[in-house]
Amino acid sequence: MKRSIPILALLCMLLGIPGSPARADDYQIVTEEWAPYNYQENGQLTGMTTEIVRAIMALTGDHFEIALVPSMRTTYLLNSRPKTILYSLFRTPEREPLYKWVGPIVEESIYPYQLADAQQPVNTLEELHQAPQITTRKAGLIPDLLQAQGFNxxxxxxxxxxxxxxxxLAKRTDLIVGDTAAGVAYNSRQLNIPAGTLRQIPVELYHSSLYIAFSRDADDKVVNAWSSALDRLRHTGALERIMRKYDHPVRP
Structure with missing residues (x-):
């Protein structure tokens, strides 16, 4: 049975207080709300990558607690708290030396979207730069990446x-960006958005793979055990079965 994280331990972790009540030999896993990979439903943490992480621990015999925290706290905890594991994280050149990596889990792309009946369809990168407004999240890799690419x-x-x-949908913005195709499909179902309402703009803004990241102090034996377990899930077909549960395309 999955252990729930104690309230005191969670508060200590969120506040960055050292010496939380977690056992010294335990690792703490953190993740954010990002469907369909990791999200809360009916009070339970679920999602495609959540299931993969739990399947890995079933093979390694680990019983590390998982905490769902605000997205702006995830990398902070990974950078500041010893023995911390974070999923799902894009592996970038800037992040490469900061963590120890297990993966890849899935390969993903980020595209912008607009309403299919928009009066001014956007089809090029230049048109994206000239658009009146592109709405994205307050924080995270994608908004930071777009800012760095000169999107004003x-x-x-x-x-x-x-x-x-x-x-x-309320026409408070013309363009949005922030989700993978799997995320768009999931949120469209959750919000009852009819098929064909949204249009994927044919400009790939980002392409990478999602990984599980370990803080640099993580024991290589633990990291290697997780990597071997993920390989085993992939070779036995278990990884593919989990992905198909979430209607995620399986690339050869």
Whole structure:
């Protein structure tokens, strides 16, 4: 049975207080709300990568607690708290030397979206730069990446991904960006958005793979055991079965 994280331990972790009540030999796993990979449903943490992480621990015999924390806290905890594991994280050149990596789990791309009946369809990178407004989340890799690429039309006001879709449907913005295709499909189902309402703009803004990241102090034996367990899930077909549960395309 999955152990729930004690309230005191969670508060200590969120506040960055050292010496939380967690056992000294335990690792703490953190993740954020990002469907369909990791999210809360009916009070339970679930998602495609959550299931993969639990399947890995079933093979390694680990029983590390998992905490769902605000997205702006995830990398802070990974950088500041010893023996911390974070999923799901894009592996970038800047992040490469900061952590120990297990993966890849899935390969993903980020595209912008607009309403399919928009009067001015956007089809090129230049048109994206010239658009009046592109709405994205307040914080995270994607808004930071777009800012670095010279997008001066960003509206970084969304606190959660579903807010992006609500703003687009209410015509409070013309363009949104922040989810993978799997995320768009999931949120469209959750918000009862009819098929064909959203249009994927044919401009790939980002392409990478999602990984599990360990803090640098993690024992190599633990990291290697998780890596071997993930390989075993992949070779036995268990990884593919989990991905198909979430309607995620399985690439050869």
């Amino acid at each position: 039309n960003l509206d970084r006001s969304a606190s959660v991904n579903q807010q992006l879709y609500r703003m687009l």
